[in-house]
Amino acid sequence: MPFVPHTPDDIVAMLDTVGVASIDDLFDEIPAELQIGELAAIPAGMAEMDIGRLMQSRARADGQPLCFIGAGAYDHHIPAAVWQIATRGEFYSAYTPYQAEASQGTLQLLYEFQSMMVALTGLDVSNASLYDGASGLAEAVLMAVRANRKVKSEKVLVPRSLHPAYRRTLRSIVSTQGIELVEVPFDPRGGHTAIEALDALAEQGPYAALVVNQPNFFGVLEDVDALTDWAHDRDALVIGVVNPVALALLSPPGDWGKTGADIACGEAQPLGMPLASGGPYAGFLCCRQEFVRQLPGRIVGRTLDLDGKPGFTLTLQAREQHIRRNKATSNICTNQGLLVTAATIHMTLLGAEGLERVAAACHANTARVTQLLCALPGVEPLFDRPVFHEQALHLPAPAADVLRSLAAHSILGGCDLSLDYPELDPAVLVCATEMRTGEEMQSYASKLGRIIATRTQAPSPVAPEI
Amino acid sequence: MLIHDRSRPGRRAAAQAPLAMPEVTDIPAALRRRSRPALPEVSELQAVRHYTRLSQKNFSIDTHFYPLGSCTMKYNPRACNTLAMLPGFLARHPLAPESHSQGFMACLYELQEMLKEVTGMHAVSLAPAAGAQGELAGVAMIRAYHLARGDLARTEILVPDAAHGTNPASAVMCGFKVREIPTGPDGDVDLAALEQAVGPRTAGIMLTNPSTVGVFDRNIQAIAARVHAAGGLLYYDGANLNAILGKVRPGDMGFDVIHMNLHKTFSTPHGGGGPGAGPVGVSARLESYLPVPLVAFDGEEYRWLAEHERPESIGRLTAFGGNMGILLRAYIYARLLGREGMRRVSEFATLNANYLMARLKAAGFDAAYPQRRASHEFIITLKREAKELDVNAMDFAKRLLDYGYHAPTTYFPLLVPECLLIEPTESESKEDLDGFVAAMIAIREEAQTNPELVKTAPHTMPVRRLDDVRAARQLDLAWQPQGQQQGST
Numbered sequence A: 001m002p003f004v005p006h007t008p009d010d011i012v013a014m015l016d017t018v019g020v021a022s023i024d025d026l027f028d029e030i031p032a033e034l035q036i037g038e039l040a041a042i043p044a045g046m047a048e049m050d051i052g053r054l055m056q057s058r059a060r061a062d063g064q065p066l067c068f069i070g071a072g073a074y075d076h077h078i079p080a081a082v083w084q085i086a087t088r089g090e091f092y093s094a095y096t097p098y099q100a101e102a103s104q105g106t107l108q109l110l111y112e113f114q115s116m117m118v119a120l121t122g123l124d125v126s127n128a129s130l131y132d133g134a135s136g137l138a139e140a141v142l143m144a145v146r147a148n149r150k151v152k153s154e155k156v157l158v159p160r161s162l163h164p165a166y167r168r169t170l171r172s173i174v175s176t177q178g179i180e181l182v183e184v185p186f187d188p189r190g191g192h193t194a195i196e197a198l199d200a201l202a203e204q205g206p207y208a209a210l211v212v213n214q215p216n217f218f219g220v221l222e223d224v225d226a227l228t229d230w231a232h233d234r235d236a237l238v239i240g241v242v243n244p245v246a247l248a249l250l251s252p253p254g255d256w257g258k259t260g261a262d263i264a265c266g267e268a269q270p271l272g273m274p275l276a277s278g279g280p281y282a283g284f285l286c287c288r289q290e291f292v293r294q295l296p297g298r299i300v301g302r303t304l305d306l307d308g309k310p311g312f313t314l315t316l317q318a319r320e321q322h323i324r325r326n327k328a329t330s331n332i333c334t335n336q337g338l339l340v341t342a343a344t345i346h347m348t349l350l351g352a353e354g355l356e357r358v359a360a361a362c363h364a365n366t367a368r369v370t371q372l373l374c375a376l377p378g379v380e381p382l383f384d385r386p387v388f389h390e391q392a393l394h395l396p397a398p399a400a401d402v403l404r405s406l407a408a409h410s411i412l413g414g415c416d417l418s419l420d421y422p423e424l425d426p427a428v429l430v431c432a433t434e435m436r437t438g439e440e441m442q443s444y445a446s447k448l449g450r451i452i453a454t455r456t457q458a459p460s461p462v463a464p465e466i
Numbered sequence B: 001m002l003i004h005d006r007s008r009p010g011r012r013a014a015a016q017a018p019l020a021m022p023e024v025t026d027i028p029a030a031l032r033r034r035s036r037p038a039l040p041e042v043s044e045l046q047a048v049r050h051y052t053r054l055s056q057k058n059f060s061i062d063t064h065f066y067p068l069g070s071c072t073m074k075y076n077p078r079a080c081n082t083l084a085m086l087p088g089f090l091a092r093h094p095l096a097p098e099s100h101s102q103g104f105m106a107c108l109y110e111l112q113e114m115l116k117e118v119t120g121m122h123a124v125s126l127a128p129a130a131g132a133q134g135e136l137a138g139v140a141m142i143r144a145y146h147l148a149r150g151d152l153a154r155t156e157i158l159v160p161d162a163a164h165g166t167n168p169a170s171a172v173m174c175g176f177k178v179r180e181i182p183t184g185p186d187g188d189v190d191l192a193a194l195e196q197a198v199g200p201r202t203a204g205i206m207l208t209n210p211s212t213v214g215v216f217d218r219n220i221q222a223i224a225a226r227v228h229a230a231g232g233l234l235y236y237d238g239a240n241l242n243a244i245l246g247k248v249r250p251g252d253m254g255f256d257v258i259h260m261n262l263h264k265t266f267s268t269p270h271g272g273g274g275p276g277a278g279p280v281g282v283s284a285r286l287e288s289y290l291p292v293p294l295v296a297f298d299g300e301e302y303r304w305l306a307e308h309e310r311p312e313s314i315g316r317l318t319a320f321g322g323n324m325g326i327l328l329r330a331y332i333y334a335r336l337l338g339r340e341g342m343r344r345v346s347e348f349a350t351l352n353a354n355y356l357m358a359r360l361k362a363a364g365f366d367a368a369y370p371q372r373r374a375s376h377e378f379i380i381t382l383k384r385e386a387k388e389l390d391v392n393a394m395d396f397a398k399r400l401l402d403y404g405y406h407a408p409t410t411y412f413p414l415l416v417p418e419c420l421l422i423e424p425t426e427s428e429s430k431e432d433l434d435g436f437v438a439a440m441i442a443i444r445e446e447a448q449t450n451p452e453l454v455k456t457a458p459h460t461m462p463v464r465r466l467d468d469v470r471a472a473r474q475l476d477l478a479w480q481p482q483g484q485q486q487g488s489t
């Protein structure tokens, strides 16, 4: 019997100890009419080698197309050691570290993770993870509304240049609590959030917080200093949504404007998590010290044991659901511990210089592929402002059609922007991480060139080859 | 020693980063970082050794019996991990087109279908990232249902006092007031109290069955009828599904919406605090509200159903639709078990729990509900020991660590004093259960002859009991570079 160790003798002896005749008797408190027979629609069990064969064939079926999509999930190199260590049983199969003395490994690692996120974001404290970047932003927004003591408002300014899936997630999580999300348009030329756009919304305020995305969904770099100061001048808190790899190059939220952002959150996926169809990833959330009691999720602290020796423990648990129940800062319980384990090992192996190399290489590759693609007729950057490692491009033919043709050649050419931004149609968002080679970029450009040629030439009597 | 303490300026794990560092010239200086973040600078070997050693300071299922009640710490089959980490699955971008996703989507679709069958629900969404997010989704669906009917007076969610803390917290996150219902002396929900609480303000009730006190609520059909008659809906917290898998189904009990913790019942890893997966199942009347994305199949092709196709959905809960790699692990586990194996899960989880309870009772420990059958877990109350020997549940828990057993859940549920909530799971052998009983007996003897030994336990762990008050008062939440003020890089 898979995963059940009982021998026939064990079963007899155990039933005898309990004082029942059969296993069925153990269910005799359950009303008989509720008990079911066979689960007909569930297939019979499989041997490991058979499920192995099935999964191999399914994994293979999806091919491994060349990926030029970023849009919130990035194809970075992950050092071999990261997942070899993260999947050690002692990390993989442990529970949340409630029993501190028997969980010092996980607890110390979480403390180290918090320390690294504090270093990257330039803020004072970090939690030990949320589900992902988007749900993490929802928690950040709820936190900001609670934490802002100067402005009692349930309105939060959210730029339209924030990732569409983040905006949708945010809406589904916070709207049941009466929070109003006010959309800030982006500048049609620069793709950034202009101060004038905020000024135009100022009268509808006051606002509890402003969300600042750096880089924004289009890869465009925002004027984070000016945006931060604009919000602070109006007593709104500033929530930075940041890419942790980008932070190796870009000014950290703690340094934004005159006094720094108040909260920073984002997606930790670029720190050692495979693309894996979108998850599991991990959200991070950092803030200034004064807001620590409003921070949701697990937090690990360093303290002393009975002998005065340093050790680690979950702390400030009075914020959490298992202590405060309906008065907790959030309902979150299980979070993304294993991914944080990977992220911590990943950051350790790369170090600040390694992360900067990764960031610079992605940035250079994206610039390179942009250059190659923009040499094609009708392809040009949508916006004229500086970007980081992502580029929005205007296409001379419908994006969905072009991307489909590229996919048929095993190239994922980018994210179709027209779905969420019909005003930009036809446009794609392209990213080339450090993993993309010059040859791969060339191949993308030449395939795209041929596709554009067939789409923009006068219709020919022969069916196009692509 | 922290990894930061091993750091030396100029040291690197050089093989891990790109060889070249292209110069970045097109980002304005004002937007650039002024100094490098204080990340550790260590060699690859130092990193590997440090984290390998840290891992060795953990208890885990792979190393220890871990009878943590309510958490279902059963064996996480290695095949599930290996196969979910096949290169093809890891490399798939979340926005890859359906044409390059059919193999992956087939797994998700079949998992949806299997979960429908084992729970008796009409439709399932795999989107929630953990149990608590499933609760949030479930309560949001209850809210959407009442709102759509113009039934605006339903502002309360009923929650038994034995419920997990996430239940009331989730209800509040959806804008509801929580009304607590007491548990009766036999462990079932107090029906008289329910009768008083239920009414036109009731949006729904959140129940765990078997409950967190480790018994199956025998009145579930009456409760369902009562709440439905008042116009409320029933939410099922599926954290304890392991107890009834293949035996009884929440859908048949009358529940309208449920979440499952795949990281419990479907044996995906707990990972030192996640990731989990908390799919939700619903009855027909809530189907249109399910969180997105869903996977549809027309007999030929798998398709995503997202916001556009599901306009009434409560929406999206994470950017890319859920903890996909965990869903794959659960799918593999479900296929390994098959229909027979699923039933075996609940049968042997229940046998192990009842055996362990019988042995502990025979050894003189007090079960909280001695007249009841245990489900997959049960409660021992050490109230008597605490009074007579001045050694409490926490002391027992800590001393168990010295004996090589992870402690059961302590002080939850709160209504039973000095409680240990014990869940052995089906994957433990009789010998391991016997060893645990022997340790409990030995600890009680120590409590009689040498109570200090127990009260100051553990003695063999990497650290002794930690000063939690100090941790909360003198907050030390991050390593500080020497002579540097945080927040001013």
Ligand SMILES: Cc1ncc(COP(=O)(O)O)c(C=O)c1O
Residues within 6 Å of the ligand: A332, A333, A334, B070, B071, B130, B131, B132, B133, B164, B166, B167, B208, B212, B237, B239, B240, B261, B276, B277, B278
């Ligand atoms: C009874 C019960 N309900 C809900 C939860 C919450 O689930 P999760 O931790 O996956 O959010 C848990 C587990 O932690 C639980 O034991």
